Structure formats: C-alpha cells, structure tokens
Amino acid sequence: MTTALPAPTALRERAAQLDADDALAPLRERYLLPPDVVYLDGNSLGPLPAAVxxxxxxxxxxxxxxxxxxxxxxxxxxxxxxxxxxxxxxxxxxxxxxxxxxxxxxxxxxxxxxxxxxxxxxxxxxxxxxxxxxxxxxxxxxxxxxxxxxxxxxxxxxxxxxxxxxxxxxxxxxxxxxxxxxxxxxxxxxxxxxxxxxxxxxxxxxxxxxxxxxxxxxxxxxxxxxxxxxxxxxxxxxxxxxxxxxxxxxxxxxxxxxxxxxxxxxxxxxxxxxxxxxxxxxxxxxxxxxxxxxxxxxxxxxDGVDMTQVRDKSLSLTGFFLRCAEELLTPEGFTPVTPAEPGRRGSQVTLRHPHAHGLTLALAQRAVIADMRAPDLLRFGVNALYTSHQDLLTAALRLRDIAHEAAYDPTPPPPGTVT
Ligand SMILES: Cc1ncc(COP(=O)(O)O)c(C=O)c1O
Structure with missing residues (x-):
C-alpha cells in the first residue's frame, strides 16, 4: 500500500500568502458553496449566488x-x-x-x-x-x-x-x-x-x-x-x-x-x-x-466588482495552479495543456491524462469538483469571486494522491455519459 505524499511547505506558504493578500476574498460570501467542497467547475455550472x-x-x-x-x-x-x-x-x-x-x-x-x-x-x-x-x-x-x-x-x-x-x-x-x-x-x-x-x-x-x-x-x-x-x-x-x-x-x-x-x-x-x-x-x-x-x-x-481585479486574481489562481501542477502532478503523469503565458490563458487550467474520466470521478469522491472533456482532458475552472489559492492546492494534492495510489477506475466512460 502507498502512503499519501507530504505537502510541499513552499506551496502551502505561498497559497496562504496569496489568499491573505486577496482583496476579493470577501466576495466568496456572495455564493452559497457547500462547506468542505472545492468547486472548480464554475466554467460549466456556476454555483448558487446567495442573492438568488x-x-x-x-x-x-x-x-x-x-x-x-x-x-x-x-x-x-x-x-x-x-x-x-x-x-x-x-x-x-x-x-x-x-x-x-x-x-x-x-x-x-x-x-x-x-x-x-x-x-x-x-x-x-x-x-x-x-x-x-x-x-x-x-x-x-x-x-x-x-x-x-x-x-x-x-x-x-x-x-x-x-x-x-x-x-x-x-x-x-x-x-x-x-x-x-x-x-x-x-x-x-x-x-x-x-x-x-x-x-x-x-x-x-x-x-x-x-x-x-x-x-x-x-x-x-x-x-x-x-x-x-x-x-x-x-x-x-x-x-x-x-x-x-x-x-x-x-x-x-x-x-x-x-x-x-x-x-x-x-x-x-x-x-x-x-x-x-x-x-x-x-x-x-x-x-x-x-x-x-x-x-x-x-x-x-x-455589484461594485472591478473586472480588471477579477482578471488579475484569475491569473494569480491559474498561475498558482499551473505551479502546483508542475511540482505535484507532472511527476504523476499529468501534462498541462493551458499556455503558461498569462496573456494566453482564460480562467481555466486543463491537464492531460489518459485516465481523465476515472480521475475526475475519484476527485469528486474526495470533495473536489472538476470535469473532463473526452478523451483525456481534466478541466479546472477558477472564478476570482469565490476560488482561493488554498482551494487549488487542496485540489492538486488530492489529485496527486489519487494518481500516486492509482485510486481510480481506468475504464473509459460508456457512450452517453454526462461529463
Ligand atoms: C463555447 C460554448 N458555446 C455554447 C455552449 C452551449 O450552448 P447552450 O447554452 O445552448 O447549451 C457551450 C457549453 O458549454 C460552450 O462552451
């Protein structure tokens, strides 16, 4: 049996620092996110705003x-x-x-x-x-x-x-x-x-x-x-x-x-x-x-949100996740496909892995919601209004552990599966 790998301290400290400096952090209160769930699928279905x-x-x-x-x-x-x-x-x-x-x-x-x-x-x-x-x-x-x-x-x-x-x-x-x-x-x-x-x-x-x-x-x-x-x-x-x-x-x-x-x-x-x-x-x-x-x-x-600030934070989030991917996930067989240059990426990071479907399901069982696009892309959508850098480190660590332990089903999804 494999044991979970330790979390690199530098990434933890960086996530904590970036979140502490985040002027948009209070906006998370405007969404009713379930506690203990890391939601990275707002590029598919945004979560429920508290005002609704x-x-x-x-x-x-x-x-x-x-x-x-x-x-x-x-x-x-x-x-x-x-x-x-x-x-x-x-x-x-x-x-x-x-x-x-x-x-x-x-x-x-x-x-x-x-x-x-x-x-x-x-x-x-x-x-x-x-x-x-x-x-x-x-x-x-x-x-x-x-x-x-x-x-x-x-x-x-x-x-x-x-x-x-x-x-x-x-x-x-x-x-x-x-x-x-x-x-x-x-x-x-x-x-x-x-x-x-x-x-x-x-x-x-x-x-x-x-x-x-x-x-x-x-x-x-x-x-x-x-x-x-x-x-x-x-x-x-x-x-x-x-x-x-x-x-x-x-x-x-x-x-x-x-x-x-x-x-x-x-x-x-x-x-x-x-x-x-x-x-x-x-x-x-x-x-x-x-x-x-x-x-x-x-x-x-x-209301009152400056889209330039949204963009800056989104880039900080995706940049941080790409760094997490490089340090934690590339050694486990994931390949980032989203461009590293800030001017060339939207509000999403995509990683390639041949078992994208099984990995996405296993991640959801560990309370990290992302999605996949056939055949081999895992998508992680960030939203500057509610995503934190800590969310992304949690997602990367859980994904690394799942891949390292091979704790996922490698069977491809049957045709017609909603992904
Ligand atoms: C670029 C783009 N266009 C259109 C759609 C979907 O269109 P509709 O809202 O009619 O289902 C999607 C859905 O993910 C999309 O990503």
Whole structure:
C-alpha cells in the first residue's frame, strides 16, 4: 500500500500568502458553496449566488402568486430581457441598449450567425474555428446551408493569413475568446481588427469569458456576441443566454426568428411583422421569467466588482495552479495543456491524462469538483469571486494522491455519459 505524499511547505506558504493578500476574498460570501467542497467547475455550472433564493421566492410567491398577470407591468416582467441584457452588457463592456437576455446560447448563436450573414449579403463565406464548441460548429453549418454559404474552418492562429487571401469573400468570422477544452485565450482585439480590415463582421461566443475577464466589446468594435448565463454568471442550470449586437447594426438587423415580442407594436396584434427599434427586435417569444429573474439576482454578485481585479486574481489562481501542477502532478503523469503565458490563458487550467474520466470521478469522491472533456482532458475552472489559492492546492494534492495510489477506475466512460 502507498502512503499519501507530504505537502510541499513552499506551496502551502505561498497559497496562504496569496489568499491573505486577496482583496476579493470577501466576495466568496456572495455564493452559497457547500462547506468542505472545492468547486472548480464554475466554467460549466456556476454555483448558487446567495442573492438568488430570496428573489426567486419573492418572484414565485408574491409576484406570480399574488400579483399574477399584472406582474408584466407592476413587477417589470415585460422589460426583463432588456434590463438583464443591460446588466450583462455592463460586464462585457457594452453600453445599455445593445444586449438582450433570453433563450439558449444555441438559439442566440443561430440568430447572430444568420443576422450577420444577412448584414453582408454579397459575401459567400462563413469562417469558424475547427476547435469551436460543437453547437457553434453545427449552427454555422446550418446557417450556411440555409443561406447557400460555405463554411471555412480556420484556427484563430491562421485567421489573419486566411483573410489576406480570402477576406473579401468572408461575411462573418465566429470565434470564442477562450478554447473550452484547453483554456487558451485568443486575442479578441487582433482577430476583430483582422476581420474588420477584410470588411467582415466579428462574432464572439463569450460563454467562457463573460464574468471571467474584461471584454470591452464596444471599444473593440465587436459586431455581435452571444454567451450563456450559467457559467461565470451563475444564473443557474439552463439560465437564459444573451445576444449583443453593436448599435451601428440595429437599423439593418434582420433576425431569423421574428417572434411577436420583437415586434414594434407587440400588443397591436398586427397582420405583418415590423421589427422593434433597437435590440428589442432580437426578442423572440414570451421571456422565461423565473430563470431570467434568477439570473438578474445572480448578477448582483458582481455589484461594485472591478473586472480588471477579477482578471488579475484569475491569473494569480491559474498561475498558482499551473505551479502546483508542475511540482505535484507532472511527476504523476499529468501534462498541462493551458499556455503558461498569462496573456494566453482564460480562467481555466486543463491537464492531460489518459485516465481523465476515472480521475475526475475519484476527485469528486474526495470533495473536489472538476470535469473532463473526452478523451483525456481534466478541466479546472477558477472564478476570482469565490476560488482561493488554498482551494487549488487542496485540489492538486488530492489529485496527486489519487494518481500516486492509482485510486481510480481506468475504464473509459460508456457512450452517453454526462461529463
Ligand atoms: C463555447 C460554448 N458555446 C455554447 C455552449 C452551449 O450552448 P447552450 O447554452 O445552448 O447549451 C457551450 C457549453 O458549454 C460552450 O462552451
């Protein structure tokens, strides 16, 4: 039998020092994290913010239960998609009136891709990342089929060169700032500029970036963006997503799903569709009020929080975890795949190991929640609002012990396993 290895003192002292100096540490109180659990999966499902249960209880019992249908007016339900959109806009650098919340990321992506193609009608190419999240790739294919376009799969590193030759034919480039598998951060500013120099539009999927780093979509001239509400924004499982469209495109924005709530006069019950002015035209149907107001409450966890400080702490966390990985985990067969350069990583560290699935399950049994992406990547998401350096040292030590003791099931997950 193998015994647990000792914890290196220098890492313990460093974690304690970094946490003692952490100005954001009190924000952890804004989340209801179970005691004794190290939660490193907020890049998949953010934990429950303390503000959510009382708001949801009020929405259900008083607003729905007592005020009933009058709540569309007296409790601001009708305006909620735009109000919540503006709250998210504040986190991604969008001035009010350009962001709408509702529906899923996939629906918002379809809207954004199709609307972007319509804004550049004479250009036959839609460019996306071959490593993009599956829904982004599938929807790019679907929009291209629908509009008779061709999809070009070009990695972010190759985009500038590709645009030099093909740029004049490209309607839109669709990327994510952060690779969901490796945690690599791409240069949103440079790629957006390259797209614009070619006369194309830039569409960003901010699922792994909104609430994790400063984004400045207005300043960077991003054309369209989408993102989910359930990762770093902690809006709850299946929380509404968001769509940002830069104001300069509003007047000519044609959405593929012209539902009645995006009409200029929704209660006029007109025969034909006339889009509402501004981003309100991107509304589709009746908004999902319970999850929307849960998301609105969740966003108050960011009240008074400076996203630059969030980014600095996130880099400190991921940098510290990479150091833990190098000292404790590489000797046990793990390979870090997230770039070591601070400017090239998002708010996640990914390690490669052939038994990623069994190791993730064994870690969960030792109260450390991370996740894996097939076939061999373990992902550790950090959130500067509640993760501590001590959390990361605990995770690394437990993972090292599990690997050292071979205390995990090496069988690959059966097809269909939710990871
Ligand atoms: C980059 C990215 N886009 C989209 C999604 C999911 O889309 P939806 O919210 O529609 O399930 C994810 C989910 O993890 C994602 O990582």
């Amino acid at each position: 249960p009382p708001v949801l209880s009020d929405v259900v019992t008083r607003q729905w239960g007592t005020d009933l249908i009058g709540s569309w007016n007296v409790n601001g339900w009708w305006e909620a998609p735009l109000r919540v959109g503006d709250a998210i806009g504040a986190l991604i650098g969008a001035a009010p009136g350009q962001t709408v919340a509702g529906d899923s990321t996939s629906v918002q992506l379809f809207t954004a891709l199709d609307a972007a193609a319509a804004l550049r009608p004479d250009r036959p190419l839609l460019v996306t990342d071959p490593g993009h999240f599956p829904t982004d790739r599938y929807l790019a294919d679907a929009v291209a089929r629908r509009r008779g376009l061709d999809v070009c799969r070009v990695s972010p590193a190759d985009l500038p060169r590709f645009l030099e030759t093909e740029g004049a034919r490209v309607a839109v480039v669709s990327y994510s700032p952060v690779d969901f598998r490796t945690g690599e951060l791409y240069d949103v500013r440079a790629l957006t500029r390259a797209a614009h120099e070619a006369g194309s539009l830039a569409l960003w999927d901010l699922c792994h970036a909104a609430g994790a780093l400063p984004l400045d979509v207005d300043t960077l001239g991003v054309d369209l963006a989408v993102g989910c509400g359930y990762k770093f924004l902690s809006g709850g499982p299946g929380a509404p997503a968001f769509l940002y469209v830069a104001r300069r495109h509003h007047a000519s924005l044609e959405t593929p799903l012209p539902g009645w709530t995006g009409h200029a006069d929704p209660f006029g019950l007109r025969r034909d569709y006339t889009p509402a002015p501004g981003i309100a035209r991107a509304r589709i149907g009746t908004p999902p009020i319970l999850p929307l107001l849960a998301l609105e409450a969740a966003l108050t966890a960011f």
